Amino acid sequence: MVFRKLLPFLLLVLLAAPLGYAQVPDSTAMDSSKVDRRKLVPIVASEAAFYLGGMSYLQFIWYKDHERVPFHFYNDTKGYLQVDKFGHAFGAYVESYIGYKLLRHAGVPKGKALLYGGTLGLVLQTPIEVFDGLYEGWGFSVPDMVANTAGSALVIGQEILFGEQVAKYKFSFSPSPYYRQANGYLGDSHLESLFLDYNAHTYWLSVPINKLALKNTLPDWANIAVGYSANGMFGEFENKRYYRGVHLPETARYRQYLLSLDIDWTRIKTDSKLLNTLFKGMFFIKLPFPALEVNSKGQVKGHLLHY
Structure with a gap:
């Protein structure tokens, strides 16, 4: 789907x-x-x-x-x-x-x-x-x-x-820890999990720091991003207990709110036509950076890298 x-x-x-x-x-x-x-x-x-x-x-x-x-x-x-x-x-x-x-x-x-x-x-x-x-x-x-x-x-x-x-809408994906526990429900390969495992998705709004500060103190491509994700999901509305005859682990479904750094690829200027083309085409991709997480379980976490 x-x-x-x-x-x-x-x-x-x-x-x-x-x-x-x-x-x-x-x-x-x-x-x-x-x-x-x-x-x-x-x-x-x-x-x-x-x-x-x-x-x-x-x-x-x-x-x-x-x-x-x-x-x-x-x-x-x-x-x-x-x-x-x-x-x-x-x-x-x-x-x-x-x-x-x-x-x-x-x-x-x-x-x-x-x-x-x-x-x-x-x-x-x-x-x-x-x-x-x-x-x-x-x-x-x-x-x-x-x-x-x-x-x-x-x-x-x-x-x-x-x-x-000003604010670019971005996406990041990282295979979730639930992927290998799902017996194929979240995909039989990492490529399938890209489309089936919502636990692995994070969506971001990325804004230039200079725009927020109202002055040019950093490179134009330096951004700050707020993100949303969720975890613990083995089903659309509630978690399934079995899939393909195998018992799925019991997990708590929870939301994640994230704050991180980012790069606005479209604002990086180079003398290379190839690099300029590559950077412009990557406008919707969020890079791994340190991130602060606040989740609906009442936890506050720091991530050395979040993607």
Whole structure:
């Protein structure tokens, strides 16, 4: 299920690199610039092809063995201690961010780029939610739609208010200690656990320290990040006791709130075109740094490195 909902995000990340998104600086072209159709046409065509391919995969492969039912809803607000909702917002944020930057790279005026690119996350995610509402075993999730909207709104709102993405939405993953105890429930490999183990996900808002201090005392790329994660989860709403005939360990589900340092890759300037491309493409990745954790068990912890 997680892979299915990340499909548009993964496709768009693959699309962005060959089309040269990584070369777009944060201060993009002026609104008066002429639209470069040589850049715009392949962007639109590639996005459309990937989108149609993804939707076809869902309709003809993913749902083919599931019964079509009348449209219905599914309330998963409390699922996975809301880590899933942070993931939805993250996917929509990245899709909208890339969509907006690609259009600006092609010279599309800012207003239209926000309208057609900044809403891309919501546009890509909504059909998946509608499909869910039409098949047995899922349902249309209003909380998912709220999270998707929030992800796109974060891109659009910051561009309108600040003219840039002051706070970048980032993701980090580290295999959880529950992975090997789950007998495959959290994935049979580390790659599968990336999509199935919410215990291993952390979502961050990363802001330049200079922006908070209102003066340039540190390098522009030095950031501070606040993060959210959760642990102890062997099920969506409550922990499963057995999986594949094996008893799963009893664990307490709890939330984690984190404070850490970070790097804003897009603000690192080098003379290397390759490095500049690499850094721009890593805008959504949070690096391991020391972190302070406060959790819902009432504990305060320090981590030498948290990822």
